Amino acid sequence: MLLNFTLEESCVLYGLMAENSSDVILKIDCDGFILHASPAFERLGYKLPSMLIGPHVADLAQAGHAPVVRGMIDAVLGGRASAEQVEIALETPAAGARRFAMQMRVLTDEGGAVYGALVVLRSVEELRALEEELFVVSMTDPLTGLTNRKAFVSMLQHLLDADRGGCLGLFAIDHLRAINMKHGIAVGDKVLCAFADHLRTLMPDDAIVSRIGSETFAALLPAMSAGDGEQACRDVVDTLAEVASTGGGDGVKLTASAGLGSIAGGIDRALWRAELALFKARARGPSGFEADIDGHPVKLRLRA
Structure with missing residues (x-):
């Protein structure tokens, strides 16, 4: 009209x-x-x-x-x-x-x-x-306040162009869909925010943390060795697993799995390695971890 x-x-x-x-x-x-x-x-x-x-x-x-x-x-x-x-x-x-x-x-x-x-x-x-504010909004996940997938891809490309090396960690919250169905979307949103805060707390200061999917998060770890990258990702996964095993979390057991790749070989290759590692980790059950650094898989170690 x-x-x-x-x-x-x-x-x-x-x-x-x-x-x-x-x-x-x-x-x-x-x-x-x-x-x-x-x-x-x-x-x-x-x-x-x-x-x-x-x-x-x-x-x-x-x-x-x-x-x-x-x-x-x-x-x-x-x-x-x-x-x-x-x-x-x-x-x-x-x-x-x-x-x-x-x-x-x-x-x-x-x-x-x-x-x-x-x-x-x-x-x-x-x-x-205003342009800067709109730019920030366009690069930010509104729920968690982390940078979004668009920003993540741009920053990953920048690190690849700079040839700084480092690690790319991908995290997925285990059974988020089941949490949403049992407790409701509002609780699921609180779980996402809690996990985002968990990443902010445990990731190194120079890590770039983003939410890149409904239940998937990423951490860019510039110039970090494979060993340090693995330790950083395991700290995130293991801490949540310990809390869940003691019955913490107000009735919601929050765990996550992680996959680790290297920042090398082009953006598609870097993402593919980390995504494949995450897929394998999740296939083995909650709180899993697996790494694929420069095409060399690291043997999966499951929690007891």
């Missing part, structure tokens, strides 16, 4: 957007002087209502950027500008030097005559902060 607003409704909508946005919206005349401004303009320290004549938009810019602003105004009002935006620096009374992305649209009356333009100034710092 398309939204059709009356003129009054459009004005109200504009007011709501302008009052709750950090974007600066300016209305200028055909000479480039400011006639009206959104509340964000005043928050930057400009007092437009107290001015007899609004300043010229170009006068807001730092000296080196003023010609760019004047050129854009001339182009827009002359009908020669595209929809592009330019980045400029302003010297604001309240916030000092700030960088903004500026866009401009011409205003015409019913007869097509130009009577001014709308200018939108959007903080570059806020845009970049």
Whole structure:
């Protein structure tokens, strides 16, 4: 369904957007002087209502950027500008030097005559902060707070390109589906978060821990020897097994199995070795471990 607003409704909508946005919206005349401004303009320290004549938009810019602003105004009002935006620096009374992305649209009356333009100034710092926030969100598992599979693959590729070597550990929570069916999804989510915290605690400080599947986690161990990598993975598996054997865990016995491979030979090869090792470990029962380092399987040792 398309939204059709009356003129009054459009004005109200504009007011709501302008009052709750950090974007600066300016209305200028055909000479480039400011006639009206959104509340964000005043928050930057400009007092437009107290001015007899609004300043010229170009006068807001730092000296080196003023010609760019004047050129854009001339182009827009002359009908020669595209929809592009330019980045400029302003010297604001309240916030000092700030960088903004500026866009401009011409205003015409019913007869097509130009009577001014709308200018939108959007903080570059806020845009970049938003981009960084969105990037973090896109790389993070929302449940556990660990990096997700997308981030894991990128970091694994980076380590392979750097040729640093090291180990890749994969972990799977044993019988998670059964836990979900018996205790409910909410309990299953708590189990996932508890295991994520367990990995954070026991993995070395330089380990990169990710959740890469519904019940599967990964730990990148840069420049770590096979022996140290095995010990790190066994610590995770054995600690959980000991807690489960004593009846801890509030009625939910949390155990996990692990497979270990090396960070070498390309991303597909590295993942295949670790995934195969994990598959073999899980096939032997809970709390299993197996390693495949550089194509040489390590004999599986099961807990008594």
